[in-house]
Amino acid sequence: MPTTHFTTWLVTGANRGIGLEIVTQLVASSNNLVIAACRTPEKATALNDLKKSARGVIHIIKIDVSNFDSIRASTKALQAVCGETGLNYLINNAGIIAQDTVSTLDPEHLLELFKTNTAGPALVSQVCLPFLEKGSTKKILHISSTAGSIGSLSALESPRGLFTSYAMSKAALNMLAYKQKLKNPDFTIITLCPGWVKTDMGGEEGLLEPHESVAGILKVITSATVVESGKYLRYNGEEIPW
Ligand SMILES: NC(=O)c1ccc[n+]([C@@H]2O[C@H](COP(=O)([O-])OP(=O)(O)OC[C@H]3O[C@@H](n4cnc5c(N)ncnc54)[C@H](OP(=O)(O)O)[C@@H]3O)[C@@H](O)[C@H]2O)c1
Numbered sequence: 001m002p003t004t005h006f007t008t009w010l011v012t013g014a015n016r017g018i019g020l021e022i023v024t025q026l027v028a029s030s031n032n033l034v035i036a037a038c039r040t041p042e043k044a045t046a047l048n049d050l051k052k053s054a055r056g057v058i059h060i061i062k063i064d065v066s067n068f069d070s071i072r073a074s075t076k077a078l079q080a081v082c083g084e085t086g087l088n089y090l091i092n093n094a095g096i097i098a099q100d101t102v103s104t105l106d107p108e109h110l111l112e113l114f115k116t117n118t119a120g121p122a123l124v125s126q127v128c129l130p131f132l133e134k135g136s137t138k139k140i141l142h143i144s145s146t147a148g149s150i151g152s153l154s155a156l157e158s159p160r161g162l163f164t165s166y167a168m169s170k171a172a173l174n175m176l177a178y179k180q181k182l183k184n185p186d187f188t189i190i191t192l193c194p195g196w197v198k199t200d201m202g203g204e205e206g207l208l209e210p211h212e213s214v215a216g217i218l219k220v221i222t223s224a225t226v227v228e229s230g231k232y233l234r235y236n237g238e239e240i241p242w
Contacts, residue, residue, distance in 0.1 A: 006033035006057065008082045008135065012065055012124060013094025014038050017199035018143065020046055021210035022091060025218060027054035035081055037063035037074065065094045065120030066112070071127055078131055086134025089221065092121035093143040097166045097201055110165040117169035122176050138187045141221045142177050145170045146193040149232070151241025174232055174242065181230035188229045190221060195235045208235075
């Protein structure tokens, strides 16, 4: 399929929540080709339904970001879809959360969170790098959280104290983003908090509907340039203290 005129995107954790909404908004435009990565494509009902109504193009591929073999194996699917044209945007969105405190955190569980929220995005980025290098636009967006902001902790300590492993994994993800920015000066790399969003993770009390958060997220990443690379931003473009 000729894909030269498309803007190409890879979104992880596209099965539900913010990831699914990102894909939904992207494929409303016929200019976008989206590689929607999820753990079990054969069970990704919403994504498969979206494929039928999309104006843009969706390729659903398997990536379990906590399984490093699965990430490495995705090279073949990426090669088939964007080996020629390259990839323009990588959105590392897949993530998990745990309710724990410094007193209750289980070190094995902490490692699980680091695997999914930090090591997975690092390896997905490595695998995507050759494809991003081929693209005319080279952008990586990490979906982080304000929970990973040490500078916001005093204001947030009460609720965020319950998410210690999660906060540690997102703070490390933020460092990955900054390291990537230093290593790749021609890339635009942003680490971003989507806000408190009504998803399975955010719960019903969330302050934002997924479509509101994602409209902001896409505005931030499409308008960001290399000048903004390395920034830690909210979905509305505000800077977050490290
Ligand atoms: N919602 C919020 O208020 C909020 C706030 C701050 C930051 N965030 C961040 O935003 C991102 C998306 O969160 P969300 O609210 O959409 O969460 P969600 O509703 O729980 O959805 C999480 C998504 O990540 C996928 N996922 C989890 N582990 C995965 C793995 N090992 N491999 C591949 N996919 C995996 C899930 O896939 P399955 O369907 O297969 O489980 C699902 O598609 C996360 O990084 C989260 O930390 C969310």
